[in-house]
Amino acid sequence: MRVTTSFPLGTLRDTPSEAEIISHQLLLKAGYIRRVNSGIYAYMPIMLRVIEKISAIIEKELNNIGCTKLLLPQLHPADLWKKSERWEGYTAGEGIMFNLKDRQGKEFGLAPTHEEVITSIASEIISSYKQLPQCFYQIQTKFRDEIRPRFGLMRSREFIMKDAYSFHSSGNDLALFYERVGRAYENIFKYCGLQTVGVEADSGAIGGASSKEFMVTADAGEDSILFTQSGSYAANIEKAVSIPSKPIPLQENISGWLETPQQKTILEVCKNNNLEASQIIKVVVFLAKFEDKSEVPILACIRGDQHINEVKLFNFINKLKSSNLLNLHKIEDKKIIEKNLVNFPLGFIGPDLDNKIIKENSNWDKTWTRIIDNSASSLSKFISGGNKVNFHKVYQKYSFASKDYLIEDIRNAKKGDKIKTSDDEQLKETKGIEIGHIFQLGQKYSEKLNAKFSDKDGQLKNLWMGCYGIGVTRIAQASIEQNYDQKGICWPIQISPFEVIIIPTNLKDPTQRELTEQVYKIFKINKIDVLLDDREDRAGVKFKDAELIGIPFQIIVGRDSVNNEVELICRTNNTKLKISANKLLETFISESEIMYNKYS
RNA sequence: CGGGGCGUGGCGCAGCUUGGUAGCGCGGGUGCUUUGGGAGCACUAGGUCGCAGGUUCGAAUCCUGUCGCCCCGACCA
CATH class of the missing domain: 3.30.930.10 (Bira Bifunctional Protein; Domain 2)
Structure with a gap:
């Protein structure tokens, strides 16, 4: 391929401001992709070559x-997706599927x-x-x-x-x-x-x-x-x-109510009352919406020093009913709370929250579905919300097993946790x-x-x-993201758009021009993916572009042409070999073999 | 959907506070010079200032609305 006649590069001088991470910046700057709309890109010729290599x-x-x-x-007919019962979930629920109607009004999804x-x-x-x-x-x-x-x-x-x-x-x-x-x-x-x-x-x-x-x-x-x-x-x-750390037991003498004004978070409660997070049970309220339009309020409990894993929770709740769970959201919105609940003590909720606070005229299920994480189910003495604004209380001899609680792993594993009791190895x-x-x-x-x-x-x-x-x-x-440096992309040779780029430094020099053509021809005949940068630009421009687009090998045809010599440069480690043009092909093949073998 | 930011030539941006009819760098074109690390000089083309209303003698600039994009969060095979 020749840059001037068949392979325009389209590199940019400046980095487009829209790109945040390095790989995105480089794809745009080096001319691999062009943005057409949010999340929609054109793959330019040089990008297509990468895609084809990966393919x-x-x-x-x-x-x-x-x-x-x-x-x-x-373009898929909705009927097919309705048979698998995914149409609703993929359109109405998560809405991840683009969908449309044809002129007959028939529904389709992309x-x-x-x-x-x-x-x-x-x-x-x-x-x-x-x-x-x-x-x-x-x-x-x-x-x-x-x-x-x-x-x-x-x-x-x-x-x-x-x-x-x-x-x-x-x-x-x-x-x-x-x-x-x-x-x-x-x-x-x-x-x-x-x-x-x-x-x-x-x-x-x-x-x-x-x-x-x-x-x-x-x-x-x-x-x-x-x-x-x-x-x-x-x-x-x-x-x-994973296995959660051991909870720190609550002091024997503590009991009754704790006044906790404005202390809505675990951190605040701990700090103001000299408690450890693992002594508290956190109660998080969710609303589960199902495909059959039913809405189920959820009380999810977990130890205060742990976090709820909403994916695990979602999967567990989905298994409870025959209808598909469409989505699961924390109940936080004031309007929703007012519409469906009476005297809801948000921030001070305990595991024994009464079903009666769900309004009669609400279209929610009238009982809380109560779920507790493994990490907390065995605690019998703990602090939790008092179901009364500004109060927490000490729960004594509380048994989740006897209180309609479903016990399940709904906890986020985290770094530092152990995997087995028998093994001290920690998660990273x-x-x-x-x-x-x-x-x-x-x-x-x-x-x-x-x-x-x-x-x-x-x-x-x-x-x-x-x-x-x-x-x-x-x-x-x-x-x-794994292969770049300050100058640009450093493709692994297997998926690079070209294996090698030939850069003549001065095409007005007939010796260089002739040697360039000669080298290009030999490489092409030998089926090597070669790009010839035959632009009349200055050498510096071509060096910069070659580095930016990240071709693993560069052949510089320059002032040594008079001696029938060229340079072979490796992009990643910048090693330069000055060699006779007669030996170039053979040297290139052995050097590129080394690089190919690095990845196999 | 919530919070923040931005829409000015192909790209990066200034101008907006304090209204006077658009500018800089890069890029493009032509010519001459230069030629191993994003050249120099000269000339040149290219913009309904996102869009729609409004205020005003006059709007890129002020006001209202709207659309779009980016970032954070929520969300997410």
Whole structure:
């Protein structure tokens, strides 16, 4: 490719002010992407080459384990999503799916994911266990109406994703395949030059039994990961389970009421009354809204020194009813409180809060659904709200087990916690960018969409399914987050748009011009991804651009041309080799081999 | 949805407090010079100042409304 005739660069002199994190700034400044709207980007030619390289790595690894590529529609009929009972949740509830009507008034959604479509198609194709297992994948644009798009391609409303769906005759076969995909993913990320960690994860709205996320560790990450140094445990904070520290027992002599004026937080109560946070039980009120329009008020209790994990709470509440839980919010809004509750002592609520404070004419359930975290359920003497404004009280011989309380893990694990009682190893915390997620879906979708096969015994059974995603555009940006310096991007060679860039310093010099053309021709003939910066600009401009766009090798054709010599520069460590043009190709091949092998 | 900020040429910004009809740097074009680290000089093109009302002899500037974008939070395969 020549910069002047076929590959304009479009680099910027200044960093656009909209970008906050380094990878986003560099993508814009180096001309890889252009913003069209909030969360919507154009991938410029140089970006497309990165996307294609990543895609090729993914395809190779997936084909290796027997997956088959196809391409599914992006416009999905609502009917299909209603069959899987996700239409309401994805449109009205979380509202993550863009949806629209055609001229006939028929409803459609722009696909955020493809379980429904692939399951309905697979069920038409697969009729016998003899055809199983089967795994289809595609690399395609997905749409999600993100509540707040940010960080460029990290959380955008339109993004490229590889999604794969596997079909099996048994849960056991699914589990085996799931592991194979996990290993293929590790290869893919390694070949992309990324440092990743696999963590246990919440399966969220997709559902299913087991799921694992692959995280690029980076400070700019939106997820928190808890892990042990030894590698024995790693989980997303949404999912992580740990052993809480021991509570400090309450003094024997303390009893009765505590006047706690204006002390609404645990910290204030502790400070003013000489208490430890672990001696207090915190009661948080939530409202759960279900797909069948029912609204259930929740009392969630946890030890004062711990935090409620709303993902765990959401999942637990979702299991309590047959209807799908659409959303779960803290009850804080004054208008909502006034409308549904009488004399609600916000900030001073205790675990024995009466059901009678829910107004008769409220459309909420008339009893609190009471849930207590494991960490607090065994406490019998503790401080909590007195259900009276400005008062807390000492609860004695209180038994949650006998008081309609559901006992469950709804607690955030945190750094410093232990994983096992027998082991002193403590959890550490880091930030991560989710670039892959694999799920064992089980039979959730095949049941809903009636996707069956004939098993060996002649019986019709539901297909077992797995699904597996990789954020292709997200990998590109996450990779920059791990590979840059003051001058710009430093691509791992596997996913770099070009392997090498040729920079002639002065094209008016006929010797240089001729040598440049000669070198370019040899590289092209040898199928090396080479970019020729044949602009008539000054050398400095071309050096800066080459560094900014991050091509791993530069060939400088300059003043040594008279001796038939050029320089080969490595972008990452800035090593310079002055070599004869005759030996350039061979040297380049061996140097680039070294770099390729670094990641495999 | 709550809080904050910003909309002025392709990019980065000044001008707004105190109204007088738009400017700087970079980038683009042409010419000459220069040529191994974002060149110099000269000329040049390019803007309904987000949009709509209002106040005023006169609005980028003041007022009202509205739209959009960015950041923090809430939220989130």
